[in-house]
Amino acid sequence: TSATKAPAIERQLACSLEDLYRGATKKMKISRDVLDATGKPTNLEEILTIDIKPGWKKGTKVTFPKKGNEKPNIIPSDLVFIIEERSHARxxxxxxxxxxxxxxxxxxxxxxxxxxxxxxxxxxxxxxxxxxxxxxxxxxxxxxxxxxxxxxxxxxxxxxxxxxxxxxxxxxxxxxxxxxxxxxx
Amino acid sequence: TSATKAPAIERQLACSLEDLYRGATKKMKISRDVLDATGKPTNLEEILTIDIKPGWKKGTKVTFPKKGNEKPNIIPSDLVFIIEERSHARxxxxxxxxxxxxxxxxxxxxxxxxxxxxxxxxxxxxxxxxxxxxxxxxxxxxxxxxxxxxxxxxxxxxxxxxxxxxxxxxxxxxxxxxxxxxxxx
Missing domain, CATH: 2.60.260.20 (Urease metallochaperone UreE, N-terminal domain)
Known part of the structure; x- marks a missing residue:
């Protein structure tokens, strides 16, 4: 079976300069539809863990494959977090x-x-x-x-x-x- | 008769800040083909006069209609001079x-x-x-x-x-x- 893939979903992930200096672990709660055994969509909440490495720059992308909504005959979209750098006071x-x-x-x-x-x-x-x-x-x-x-x-x-x-x-x-x-x- | 028009020809015209402050008259020599009575192309030199007005900004355009080469069945292109501002020492x-x-x-x-x-x-x-x-x-x-x-x-x-x-x-x-x-x- 050939299935088309839904386009990627992008989300900004704002980080402080301290996070980008020291590294940090961010837990992101996502909510999406998954198909149960009978093919019926059910809402599922999930926690994704993002491991910010020291020195990451704004624009760095972290991709979670197939974490979009599940629908029949479609490959779920990838979920992409894009690192954003918050401005710093000093x-x-x-x-x-x-x-x-x-x-x-x-x-x-x-x-x-x-x-x-x-x-x-x-x-x-x-x-x-x-x-x-x-x-x-x-x-x-x-x-x-x-x-x-x-x-x-x-x-x-x-x-x-x-x-x-x-x-x-x-x-x-x-x-x-x-x-x-x-x-x- | 329907004739197509050739696309405009653009030429940069570098001006000093003094020219753009005081205004100036620029003589530009152009050389182009014109058709004689028999339809034969002949080269013609022409002097165009551009009257720079005080306060003109870079990007100002001066258009001389139909000053491109003459060719049978084509409306000659317009000649467009674009004002450029030279950097100034002071x-x-x-x-x-x-x-x-x-x-x-x-x-x-x-x-x-x-x-x-x-x-x-x-x-x-x-x-x-x-x-x-x-x-x-x-x-x-x-x-x-x-x-x-x-x-x-x-x-x-x-x-x-x-x-x-x-x-x-x-x-x-x-x-x-x-x-x-x-x-x-």
Whole structure:
């Protein structure tokens, strides 16, 4: 007997950046029709387990074959979960790298600062920056980015960028002090 | 007699931002076949005049009907010139606005500066900036943008942005001086 196959059913699976960093197990409840011995459709609830691997990217697909509704003479459709990445309050992902924007005052930018942050797996990271920070400075911490699924021993980089808060106004004394202190154009 | 029309011929016409600001007249030499009285094709050179209007945008089309090759029983194609905007060394265009990036030192950003620039029609423009400039500051000069073709009395705005050059390193004396002068985080 030749049976046609119903088209795949796609469902989004939203994951936090923490889930994609550490890996996670998601249980998804699905409800579908199956045919009993007499060919009568009965509703069946089922729990599917999805094993999120560290480093998975948005768009990764997990396919459960033939998990659509059963109907006579039709091969049930595949059920496909598509990984979605939720936006994160502190980190942006750029492929295997993580980008962290650190807010500092102009004084800190000029005199040095220490960046302290909590990684996606909850560790405290301390990054001292000795050099002068300008608006396009980027401090790269090797190996503190996202895990790489295919090379579990490797990670991408963490890129720390800076948002420098300038004073909104200065007195004429402050201005002449700065003109004496800093190099002229 | 029913004759089919040959598809339009498109040619790019690169214009400088100055041309699109002031308007310009472009002479384009074309060469095409025309049929003489006996129906024999002869090559003909022709000069077409294109009147660029102030404020034209890239993608503007100028059509010369039936300026393609003449062939028996076919209506010659239209010749279409498509305005292209050459990149400019000093200005970027954003619809009706012009964006100008001014490089200043950190001292100038903090103590004030005067922006001097030459407009696209050759005038000298002086814009004094008294407030403290930060990396996202934008100084808007109303009416110094691109002309608006449909409203010749109006122009867009000029937006001055700033690229602030930070000192690359500072002595510990400079650092402590700055810590005394500028507001703490």
């Amino acid at each position: 980190f942006k992902r750029d492929k295997d790298d993580l980008i962290y924007t650190h807010r500092i005052s102009l004084v800190e930018a000029l005199t040095g600062c220490t960046v302290q942050l909590t990684t996606l797996d909850g560790r405290n990271l301390t990054v001292p920056v000795k050099s002068v920070i300008n608006p396009t400075s980027e401090e790269v911490v090797k190996g503190e980015g996202m895990p790489i699924t295919k090379e579990p021993s490797k990670k991408g980089d963490l890129k720390i960028r800076f948002q420098i808060k300038f004073p909104t106004n200065l007195t004429s004394d402050q201005k002449s002090g700065i003109q004496q202190l800093l190099p002229k154009p | 200005f970027k265009r954003d619809k009706d606005d012009l964006i100008y990036t001014h490089r200043i030192s950190l001292v100038e950003a903090l103590t004030g500066c005067t922006v001097q620039l030459t407009t696209l029609d050759g005038r000298n423009l002086t814009v004094p900036v008294k407030s403290v400039i930060n990396p996202t500051s934008e100084e808007v000069v109303k009416g110094e943008g691109m002309p608006i073709t449909k409203e010749p009395s109006k122009k867009g705005d000029l937006k001055i942005r700033f690229q602030i050059k930070f000192p690359t390193n500072l002595t510990s004396d400079q650092k402590s001086g700055i810590q005394q002068l500028l507001p703490k985080p």
